[in-house]
Amino acid sequence: MLRAIVKLKDLGPVKTFIGIEVKRDRSKRVIGLGQSRYIESINSKFPFHDNNYRPDITSEIHPDSGSNYLSPSMKKQYQGAIGAIMWITNNTRPDVAARVGIKAQMIASPTLDDWFDLMKLGRELFETKDEVLRLGGEDELIPEVFVDASWGGHQSDSVMSRSRQGCIVLLGSSCICWWSRVQTVVAQSSADAEYLALSESIKDILYIKSMLEELRIPIQNPVVVHEDNTACVQMVEEGAISRKTRHIAIRERLAIIAAKDDHLVEVCKIKSSDNFADILTKPLARVKIDIVKQRIGIVKL
Known part of the structure; x- marks a missing residue:
């Protein structure tokens, strides 16, 4: 143990870290x-x-x-x-x-x-x-990813027709990664916007999978990625370059094709109403926000 090498002072279980408060429910194995x-x-x-x-x-x-x-x-x-x-x-x-x-x-x-x-x-x-953001529990540690994009997004002088994309990564019932940001290019269609968001999410999946393997947490392939755009799912399944997709940058195209060919991910169609990442692309009604918060673990502990 580290204590045998250097002198340590035991301050007990962590309560705060960089302004983030840590609460525990040991009976349910959650923090x-x-x-x-x-x-x-x-x-x-x-x-x-x-x-x-x-x-x-x-x-x-x-x-x-x-x-x-x-x-x-x-x-x-x-x-x-x-x-x-x-x-x-x-x-x-x-x-x-x-x-x-x-x-x-x-x-x-x-x-x-x-x-x-x-x-x-x-x-x-x-x-x-x-x-609080609830982490842990008895659920099996299976990663699940939700991706979405709002084509055109919310316009301003700094955005100029670019879409807002979002991604949520769950490990079991714990939300361990999320982001909401504007795309760097102007998407030609809603399918293009979703395709670019999907490519970005796969980069995160590869990183998280590598990190979990270093922690000796085995992750079975493929990782399920939920996408609510039918045309986007078809683009991934076909994998080939067509007249409608040839304008997409090679690095974005290969990120999806390589992951698919290596069977690292499985892109599954999901209803828009069931896509948690929708909350990361645009303002939603209060009822929908409350449902998503409950599902991704933003609760009172």
């Missing part, structure tokens, strides 16, 4: 990762709950647009709130990743409407601050 204290701290810094607060606006930016843009001082507050909420989404709350990502697209020239949307998101986080 929960939360950030309630951090959420409370940013709630006192930004006026999330002050419905009467009216930020300063300016007409100097795009005066003919008819929009009320935030003043330079308020823009800094907006940018600070975006960064604070993104820290939460990257660590414990994938359910708000797409919504804060969309608001981050407006970070260069946010409007009054963007401010109110962001404050509403901050209030939601504060009201659910006791929810």
